[in-house]
Amino acid sequence: MLPDIPKEKQLVILRKMLMIRRVEEHCIRFNEEHTGLLRGHFHVYIGQEATGVSVCDWLNRDDYVFTTHRNHGHVIAKGGDPKKVLAEIIGRATGYCQGRAGTFHVAAPEVGIIHTSAIVGGCLALAAGTAYAAQVKAEKTVTVVFFGDGAMEEGVFYEALNIAKLWQLPMIFWMENNYRRATRAAGHAATELTNVPKALGVEAGVIDGMDVGTVHKTAAEVVGRVRAGEGPLFVEARTHLWPGNAFNMPKLVGGVMEIAWAWDPNKAPERVREWHKDADPILKYVRDLERSGVSRDEIATLDAEVRREADEAARFALDSPLPEARAALQYAFAGKGN
Amino acid sequence: MPQEITFGEALLAAIDEVAEQDKSIVLFNPSFAGEAGQEKLAAFRKKYAARIKFPPIAEIGFCGIATGAAMAGLRPIVDLSTATFSYEAMPQIVNEAAIAYSNSGGNTNVPVVFYLKFGIRGGGGVQHSGSPQSWYWNTPGLQVVMPSTPADAKGLMRTVLTKSQDPTVFFGHERLLDNRGSVPDGTFEISLGKADVKREGNDLTIIATSIQVPRALAAAEKLSSEGISAEVIDPRTLQPLDKPALLASVKKTGRVVITDESHDNCGVAAGLAAIIADEGFTALRAPIRRVSIPPVPVPYSVPLEDYVTPTAERIVEAARALAHIKNL
Secondary structure, three states: OOOOOOHHHHHHHHHHHHHHHHHHHHHHHHHHHOOOOOOOOOOOOOOOHHHHHHHHOOOOOOOEEEOOOOOHHHHHHOOOOHHHHHHHHOOOOOOOOOOOOOHHHOOEHHHOEOOOOOOOOOOHHHHHHHHHHHHHOOOOOOEEEEEEHHHHHOHHHHHHHHHHHHOOOOEEEEEEEOOOOOOOOOOOOOOOOOHHHHHOOOOEEEEEOOOHHHHHHHHHHHHHHHHOOOOOEEEEEEOOOOHHHOOOOOOOOOOOOOHHHHOOHHHOOHHHHHHHHHOOHHHHHHHHHHHOOOOHHHHHHHHHHHHHHHHHHHHHHHHOOOOOHHHHHOOOOOOOOO | OOEEEEHHHHHHHHHHHHHHHOOOEEEEOOOOOOOOOHHHHHHHHHHOHHHEEOOOOOHHHHHHHHHHHHHOOOEEEEEEEEHHHHHHHHHHHHHHHOOHHHHOOOOOOOOOEEEEEEOOOOOOHHHHOOOOHHHHHOOOOOEEEOOOOHHHHHHHHHHHHHHOOOOEEEEEEOOOOOOEEEEOOOOOOOOOOOOEEEEOOOOEEEEEOOOHHHHHHHHHHHHHHOOOOEEEEEOOEEEOOOHHHHHHHHHHHOOEEEEEEEEOOOOHHHHHHHHHHHHOHHHOOOOOEEEEEOOOOOOOOHHHHHHHOOOHHHHHHHHHHHHOOOOO
């Protein structure tokens, strides 16, 4: 379903989701078409765009968002600059962290993403920390911590959740269940993961994370309630693993997505056809928009604009200089301190 | 005929040989093999399926479970994969496994092995490039093993699994895993606390650990073309440490470069330098030089990462400077 907002705002959401998709496609292409740009593992947000974009639509610039090793999408959803994201992914001096952080740790303090950890569960307690700070400072900011199902296997999840509840911290535990862990090993004894927060008295719900309207509505409610002092709350948004994520390193198994697959799914390559037809949150949203009267031309034009912008961002990243080698010794400390 | 196998395959082979006989060996998340050894790893996992667990992402939990199981008579081998993931398990490794024998007045043995893939791997960035060997060396009660060759890896792992009753942190550098080397036929053990001279020389000593050994050997080759004869010595284990062998080499050459891939401050090189200053001072004819990582989190971007990596070139520069210092 469509979110209950004016059409132009609905299209802003589409634009952001498409931007994430196009940026992630470039990220994978960096790896597939170049040697040595991405030297280690990386992770992409393809297939989860609906949750990040819909949640961040209800957040202000000074609200805090914490993310994971799968951070590129959240940074863009929160208002981050695709140029600086792609530049950071390939270690350029023009990236958000001047090339020090790389794909795993893109952080963008200017949009409220002040630190990113690639350690599973690494940000859960930190998020409770920014929520605590907001409480102490009597600010109305909320903190949203995005994490995956795997993070609930870590002890810090329980500790942070328990303290957040005891102290009534203004934060949302937003779990994006992409079933990545479930494809490898059953990592959790609970059959319903939301039973875990419920046991601590934290209100928790499960939603379809592939449907923009559903996520947007839930996000409006939980952000509003947490801002009003009813935190913490917990949401499990269920997503369907994008076929290109089923490997150790993401692969563009169906090539770059064509927007026309929304209305002509049989044009999609076989390996990804079913996913784009039944699961893809972007193409599903496109079909919802079309049914509400947005023309295919309008959607195709918007996608073409986003692609151009993403292409420019990728070009910017590739053309950007690497940091000076000697800069390696900077930033261990903010001050001299010794 | 000695075989040529990789570092990763050597670890697997050592564990396989012992586990066949010793049913008390259990494994959590065995992934030792590197790229080249994937087939052997698959076969190993199949063979020992009944004794292998792939626990949830819960390091503090499964390291504690392994420690407890060791106290109860099993011999667990925990592959933590990336070394920095062991930071999530610090309380159990450092504050339980390491102290239990001492705390019990010598009654409780903890023969657990924590295997850590460590070091600057290329693009690992601030959270996946860690070298915590000095932290563990700084923890009484833990044995610290860091071999540089497949043969040493195999022989040391066998000793740990057959002779040791103490908790062991076993380090394999990411960039060593696929290195090939000759390994003697049959079963063999290498004693813990026995250093190995990897190249003999007279003008200066390079003490090198793990990945720094091949780098030091490359440096020694370069130095020899400049007329400087460098001895390369590998302690192979930090705890126990073969002090006599290191001091004997320093006594012979009077000049020493120490290289390890942990950070400069309170790093392994610093610890070894202190021992040489304490116990080998009169043999020194020049200051001790360290080649390790400057005190900054390992950055992601290529030029930044290269800048902090203790390369063969940096060892050569340090050695060259020492060799030209006249007697103190």
